[in-house]
Amino acid sequence: MISKNKIKFLRCLEIKKYRTKHQKAFLEGKRLIDEAINARANLETIWLTEKALNSYSNQNLIAKIKSHKILYESISEDDLSIISNIEASQGIIAEISISKYLGSKITDIKDSNILILDGISDPGNLGTIIRTCSWYNIKFIILSSDCVDPFNLKCLRAGMGAHFYLTNIINAKRKEIIEYLDYNAYDVCSASLEGNSLLEFNPNNKWAVILGSEAHGLHDDFHIFNKITIAKHGKIESLNASVACGIILDRLVNK
Amino acid sequence: MISKNKIKFLRCLEIKKYRTKHQKAFLEGKRLIDEAINARANLETIWLTEKALNSYSNQNLIAKIKSHKILYESISEDDLSIISNIEASQGIIAEISISKYLGSKITDIKDSNILILDGISDPGNLGTIIRTCSWYNIKFIILSSDCVDPFNLKCLRAGMGAHFYLTNIINAKRKEIIEYLDYNAYDVCSASLEGNSLLEFNPNNKWAVILGSEAHGLHDDFHIFNKITIAKHGKIESLNASVACGIILDRLVNK
Numbered sequence: 001m002i003s004k005n006k007i008k009f010l011r012c013l014e015i016k017k018y019r020t021k022h023q024k025a026f027l028e029g030k031r032l033i034d035e036a037i038n039a040r041a042n043l044e045t046i047w048l049t050e051k052a053l054n055s056y057s058n059q060n061l062i063a064k065i066k067s068h069k070i071l072y073e074s075i076s077e078d079d080l081s082i083i084s085n086i087e088a089s090q091g092i093i094a095e096i097s098i099s100k101y102l103g104s105k106i107t108d109i110k111d112s113n114i115l116i117l118d119g120i121s122d123p124g125n126l127g128t129i130i131r132t133c134s135w136y137n138i139k140f141i142i143l144s145s146d147c148v149d150p151f152n153l154k155c156l157r158a159g160m161g162a163h164f165y166l167t168n169i170i171n172a173k174r175k176e177i178i179e180y181l182d183y184n185a186y187d188v189c190s191a192s193l194e195g196n197s198l199l200e201f202n203p204n205n206k207w208a209v210i211l212g213s214e215a216h217g218l219h220d221d222f223h224i225f226n227k228i229t230i231a232k233h234g235k236i237e238s239l240n241a242s243v244a245c246g247i248i249l250d251r252l253v254n255k
Numbered sequence: 256m257i258s259k260n261k262i263k264f265l266r267c268l269e270i271k272k273y274r275t276k277h278q279k280a281f282l283e284g285k286r287l288i289d290e291a292i293n294a295r296a297n298l299e300t301i302w303l304t305e306k307a308l309n310s311y312s313n314q315n316l317i318a319k320i321k322s323h324k325i326l327y328e329s330i331s332e333d334d335l336s337i338i339s340n341i342e343a344s345q346g347i348i349a350e351i352s353i354s355k356y357l358g359s360k361i362t363d364i365k366d367s368n369i370l371i372l373d374g375i376s377d378p379g380n381l382g383t384i385i386r387t388c389s390w391y392n393i394k395f396i397i398l399s400s401d402c403v404d405p406f407n408l409k410c411l412r413a414g415m416g417a418h419f420y421l422t423n424i425i426n427a428k429r430k431e432i433i434e435y436l437d438y439n440a441y442d443v444c445s446a447s448l449e450g451n452s453l454l455e456f457n458p459n460n461k462w463a464v465i466l467g468s469e470a471h472g473l474h475d476d477f478h479i480f481n482k483i484t485i486a487k488h489g490k491i492e493s494l495n496a497s498v499a500c501g502i503i504l505d506r507l508v509n510k
Binding site for chain 2: 035038039124128131132133134135136137138158160161162165199230231232233234235236237238239240242243244245246247250251253254
């Protein structure tokens with residue numbers, strides 16, 4: 001049985017300040033938790049309702065929880081409803097440690113291509129971008145200080161567990177990012193509505209792609225880098241940031 | 256001034272049944288309405304709060320409304336708050352005719368590449384896909400009968416006005432779609448987690464791409480077509496549907 005204190009604790013993880021303080025995040029939903037287990041995320045406890053525990057369709061997941069020796073407990077529908085953020089809850093929630101991410105530094109990156117996100121404010125976009133990075137096996141994402149928190153539940157849900165396939169998600173200031181890229185001789189490009197064709201960017205070395213904010217585009221500090229553009233054929237002003245990211249990664253990873 | 260009846264009418268447009276009955280939809284937000292004007296959508300009335308009318312940053316939009324001779328009226332903050340669906344409303348809403356879309360048939364398609372969506376259930380995904388189609392100048396989208404309604408406000412907002420750049424969005428049954436593609440000798444491919452590489456699909460003719468549901472993939476009826484896959488480099492199970500759509504269209508349109 002889940003204690004009143006634990007319910008209170010899990011609820012406070014909705015707020016970034018408490019996620020940072022406690023170095024924990026809250027997961028909800030079968031697919032998200034299943035993929036987090038696959039990715040060997042640091043799951044501390046999983047709670048399932050009796051209905052979820054007995055559901056035929058969850059038995060593979062429960063066997064997986066057992067084989068990974070993850071602590072799991074039952075939770076009443078009433079207690080779940082206090083914590084749940086989803087209208088039609090699937091009756092499965094979890095607590096996860098995120099200390100690995102909070103303690104990370106830009107210098108932890110080892111010889112990898114990087115995606116840099118500057119001012120991505122929509123958690124759905126950020127989660128979808130993280131999912132795409134995981135598909136293309138990008139191991140490091142750097143977030144400038146004005147991105148939405150990746151451990152926001154909406155972002156985790158859009159990521160579908162992808163967060164945990166990455167080696168790390170690192171917060172850094174723009175100045176620090178620029179110095180790091182320069183010192184480590186990265187081939188850098190930034191996505192822009194006006195630039196050279198994406199198809200003409202042929203990195204010789206490790207590469208880094210910078211993606212700016214949905215509303216305001218690229219920050220001035222990043223204008224020192226090559227700008228690349230996805231060829232537009234129609235009349236609409238812009239692409240969605242996560243779609244643009246997918247198109248760029250598809251072209252770079254398959255070069 | 257907006258009448259009580261009009262407020263009631265605009266509110267009922269949240270529900271698909273009434274959008275279909277009245278052949279109207281409701282728009283909210285500056286960028287969406289601005290892009291709808293650019294796309295020469297059939298805007299009937301625009302309402303702005305006094306604050307929005309007097310805001311310096313809206314003057315270009317207001318000049319555009321005038322030059323396009325679109326009817327516009329002021330609305331009080333209180334009346335707007337009854338209708339608005341957005342937490343931080345920008346004080347601009349509109350009513351639009353969607354009769355063109357509701358009366359459309361598959362046979363209206365003239366010699367165009369087509370995107371076919373089957374069972375896309377998330378309005379954000381559908382709107383983002385429509386926006387991507389508009390970027391790549393795809394003029395026709397066909398929706399199978401179990402897709403979310405494209406004139407749902409969430410979908411319109413994710414589309415950012417892209418709906419109105421398309422020639423049409425057509426609802427059709429799977430059987431009708433298959434017959435149409437066959438009769439008109441389309442090169443057809445369907446997106447799948449297991450298939451030939453996307454890069455190997457080289458259509459000689461007009462092409463059509465079929466994208467299945469986020470949760471259930473492709474419907475059995477569509478398994479008769481070539482399956483194409485986006486090369487996966489990492490371990491996560493799948494890509495977001497709208498990201499997958501962007502990657503596929505980028506490869507096909509730029510062939």
